[in-house]
Amino acid sequence: MTTQTILPVNAEGLSELSKRSNEPAWLTEKRLNALEMAAELALPKLEKMRIERWDIQNYGSHKVSDAVTSLNDVPASIQELVKDKEDASLVIQRNSGTIYTKLSPELAAQGVIFTDLQTAVKEHEELVKAHLFTVTTPEESSVTALHAALWNGGVFLYVPKNVEISVPLQAVMLTDEEDATFAPHILVIADTNSSVTYVDNYVSGDSTKAIVHNGAVEVFAKTGAKVRYATIHQLGEHVTDLSYRRAVLDNDASMEWIVGEMNSGDTMSDTNSILKGSGSTSDSKIIAIGSGSQKLNYSTRAVHHGKNTSSQMITRAVMREHATAIINGITKIEKGATKSDGQQTEKVLMLSPKARGDANPILLIDEDDVTAGHAASVGQVNPEQVYYLMSRGISREIAESLIIYGFLAPVVSEIPLEGLQTQLQSLIERKLGQ
Structure with a gap:
């Protein structure tokens, strides 16, 4: 329809x-x-x-x-x-x-x-x-x-x-x-x-x-x-x-x-x-936090036409409450784009049993002489990590926060301005209700 x-x-x-x-x-x-x-x-x-x-x-x-x-x-x-x-x-x-x-x-x-x-x-x-x-x-x-x-x-x-x-x-x-x-x-x-x-x-x-x-x-x-x-x-x-x-x-x-x-x-x-x-490079870093009943759909793409091109994608998403996220990583290497390299990673961390996150890594390769790879994971906060931190005298709430911030760190640390990093950190805390 x-x-x-x-x-x-x-x-x-x-x-x-x-x-x-x-x-x-x-x-x-x-x-x-x-x-x-x-x-x-x-x-x-x-x-x-x-x-x-x-x-x-x-x-x-x-x-x-x-x-x-x-x-x-x-x-x-x-x-x-x-x-x-x-x-x-x-x-x-x-x-x-x-x-x-x-x-x-x-x-x-x-x-x-x-x-x-x-x-x-x-x-x-x-x-x-x-x-x-x-x-x-x-x-x-x-x-x-x-x-x-x-x-x-x-x-x-x-x-x-x-x-x-x-x-x-x-x-x-x-x-x-x-x-x-x-x-x-x-x-x-x-x-x-x-x-x-x-x-x-x-x-x-x-x-x-x-x-x-x-x-x-x-x-x-x-x-x-x-x-x-x-x-x-x-x-x-x-x-x-x-x-x-x-x-x-x-x-x-x-x-x-x-x-x-x-x-x-x-x-x-x-x-x-x-x-x-030829020789061009792309690096994409995406960080996302969903809360409430949000519907989120994120697609990150790299389309290789030139020779010796390289692309890297990293996506980190945290879902809480009833939020739903669909995360797509799409690497397309066209015919003739020899010696190209396309890598991608999508990870979703869910903080609620009612939250939903789907990570969909997709490789579309039309050339033989290339390298490409992907990784994806969806899961909840690891209880063993929480217990380990708590055994060191850290409260459960702080332990979970540290794990979440560590999960998001690969993107946050790449923000080019210190003030922008501080702003993003504040937004993360607000979105996580901390």
């Missing part, structure tokens, strides 16, 4: 919104074509879950919040995330539009571009037009088509050839108005032999009404480029999070994903590295 997608806007309204934002004609056309596709395409098929039963129709309407010139004026819900960042390169989106952008003069002098995507469409049109929706395409499903039609705010990051950025560039995405469309699109282009770390946080207010976040990321790592992308999603229980992340790697490029899935609502997350160029 195909569920009909209810469009949150008609073509006339979308066209008017695009023109009111002074978008170029080609982008207006892309939006309208995507909206038409959204009405015809099916919802994405999730392993062992029926997304049509999720609350995914609440897109709201386009509502732009007032811009701020000082970080002292940002909403209280994100004050902690932006304190002491007055001099940092930072983009903040609130609901349907960007309210703050800043790029350090030093990076600007090197030709780095870091702004909201809606501004970049007009000021850096050729760069954006050549890459936008070329890897996260509207044709995938009604969800990606709706994103291509409705996206707003977002981030555009361009790093010129041979420019190496040592300080992370950061963004905060906030949804705190129940009837506002929230669909940021992140576009990162790292030119030849460049290097960059980008970090963002997705946050929601105290909404009691259902909201949908339909977001997408496109990363292009050109020859020899190195990109590290860290993202933490901590959206509330009334927010359904639908996130697609895609990266295309040219020869000898490297991509590192660090994803913290700390949401309290239903979540679908799809992270994909396309190793197009």
Whole structure:
């Protein structure tokens, strides 16, 4: 049975919104074509879950919040995330539009571009037009088509050839108005032999009404480029999070994903590295905690096209109460991708007999001269480990906490910023009710 997608806007309204934002004609056309596709395409098929039963129709309407010139004026819900960042390169989106952008003069002098995507469409049109929706395409499903039609705010990051950025560039995405469309699109282009770390946080207010976040990321790592992308999603229980992340790697490029899935609502997350160029590498680290009655579906993918490519995936998930998680790791080695190496590990730790976690490692190999491997485990806290720690004078509660933190440590320790590690640790404690 195909569920009909209810469009949150008609073509006339979308066209008017695009023109009111002074978008170029080609982008207006892309939006309208995507909206038409959204009405015809099916919802994405999730392993062992029926997304049509999720609350995914609440897109709201386009509502732009007032811009701020000082970080002292940002909403209280994100004050902690932006304190002491007055001099940092930072983009903040609130609901349907960007309210703050800043790029350090030093990076600007090197030709780095870091702004909201809606501004970049007009000021850096050729760069954006050549890459936008070329890897996260509207044709995938009604969800990606709706994103291509409705996206707003977002981030555009361009790093010129041979420019190496040592300080992370950061963004905060906030949804705190129940009837506002929230669909940021992140576009990162790292030119030849460049290097960059980008970090963002997705946050929601105290909404009691259902909201949908339909977001997408496109990363292009050109020859020899190195990109590290860290993202933490901590959206509330009334927010359904639908996130697609895609990266295309040219020869000898490297991509590192660090994803913290700390949401309290239903979540679908799809992270994909396309190793197009020979010698390219991908490293994906995913950490997730489910609680309450959450439905979580995480897919991490690596598709090898080039020769001598390598991919590594590590996923750690902790499930408590009635939460359900489906975790897919998919390594695809195409014909001709000789000498490639694809490795993956998925582990789920369940803290309640009513929690459920499925780990599904998948290898799809179309070439003989390769190496590939996978490992997966699903289980509860080992009572022998608990008893051992308790025999050393540690309480049961602390013993279980230590085991959980040790389970998650392979991902947490890889967070590129000390402040971000501290934040993630705090979120883990909150999600675990400690």
